Amino acid sequence: MTRTTNQPDDDVVLPPTCPGAETTRSLRDAPRLAWFIVLGLAHGARKAPTLPARVWAGYIALIAVVFYVPLLLPVRIVQLRDRRAVHYVHRDDRGRVRAVLTVKAKPGPRWEVGDHSTGHPGAGHGRLLRAALLPTLAAAADARGVTIEATAATAALAAAYIAELPGLVDVGHGSPRGRKLRRTS
Numbered sequence: 001m002t003r004t005t006n007q008p009d010d011d012v013v014l015p016p017t018c019p020g021a022e023t024t025r026s027l028r029d030a031p032r033l034a035w036f037i038v039l040g041l042a043h044g045a046r047k048a049p050t051l052p053a054r055v056w057a058g059y060i061a062l063i064a065v066v067f068y069v070p071l072l073l074p075v076r077i078v079q080l081r082d083r084r085a086v087h088y089v090h091r092d093d094r095g096r097v098r099a100v101l102t103v104k105a106k107p108g109p110r111w112e113v114g115d116h117s118t119g120h121p122g123a124g125h126g127r128l129l130r131a132a133l134l135p136t137l138a139a140a141a142d143a144r145g146v147t148i149e150a151t152a153a154t155a156a157l158a159a160a161y162i163a164e165l166p167g168l169v170d171v172g173h174g175s176p177r178g179r180k181l182r183r184t185s
Contacts, residue, residue, distance in 0.1 A: 013109040013144050015086040018136040021129065024089050024097070025080050032097050033087075034076040036117035038064045043121035044153065085114070090129040099125035101133060111141065113150035134165050141185050148183040155179055 017023065041064050045057035064072060079085060079102065090099040102115040118125045141148050148165075151174035152158035158179035162168045168183040 011107055011109050012084060012105045013111075013146050014084065014105045015103040015111055016136060016140040018088065018133050020132040021088045021136075022091060024087050024100075027077060027080065029087075029089070029097050030073060030076040030080055032119070033080070033100055033117075034068060034072040036100065036119055037072055037076075038068060039119060040117045040121060040153075047154075079115075087115075088129060088133055090125055090132070099129040101126070101129055103137070108147060109144065110147040110149055111137070113148065116150075130161075130164055138165060138167070138183070141183070145185050147185065150181045151175070151178050152181055153178045 038061060041057065041061035045054050045061050048054040048057045080087060082104070084106075085102055085104040088101045088103070089097045092098050096119075098120070099118040100115060101113065104112045104114050106112050116126060116130075137148065140146070148168070150161065150168075152161055153174075155178075158170055158181060161181060162170065165183060168181050171180050171182045174180040
C-alpha cells in the first residue's frame with residue numbers, strides 16, 4: 001500500500017512495513033536509541049585509522065555523553081514522532097532493541113537511510129536487521145520508483161552495504177564523513 005503525505009503536490013512515498021522486521025515509534029525506545037549514537041561514536045573512536053582521528057572521534061563521543069540528556073534524547077524523541085520516518089528495529093529475546101535502521105521519506109521520491117546503529121557495533125545485530133529488511137525495501141523501491149540513499153560511516157561499511165544491496169553504488173564523499181551511497185530504481 002502506497003501512502004503519501006496530506007499535501008496533494010507532494011511526491012513523498014513512505015517506506016513499507018517489512019515482514020520479519022518490527023517498527024517502533026515508542027518513546028520507551030528513545031533512551032536506548034539515543035544511547036546508540038554515543039556507542040557508535042565511541043566505536044568509531046576505537047576503530048579510527050590514525051591517532052589524531054581516534055582523539056578527534058573520542059572528543060566527539062565525550063561531547064555526546066555530556067549532551068545525552070539535553071540534546072540527544074530530545075532529538076530521538078522528535079525523530080520517533082516524525083511521520084515520514086520508519087524506524088525498523090531488531091530486538092533480543094527480552095524485547096530490548098539491538099539495532100535500528102531509520103528510513104525517511106523525502107521528495108523525489110527517495111528514501112534516506114538516516115540512522116543505522118546498534119548497541120554492540122560489530123556484533124552482527126545490524127547485519128541481521130539488514131538481511132530482514134533489504135529484500136523488501138528494494139522490491140518496494142523498484143515497484144514505486146523510489147531512489148534509496150545512505151551514508152556509510154566508513155569505506156569498509158560502504159563496501160559491505162554495496163555487497164548486500166544489489167544496485168547500490170558509491171557516489172562520492174559523505175557528509176560529514178564516510179561514503180554517500182545511492183540506488184536508483
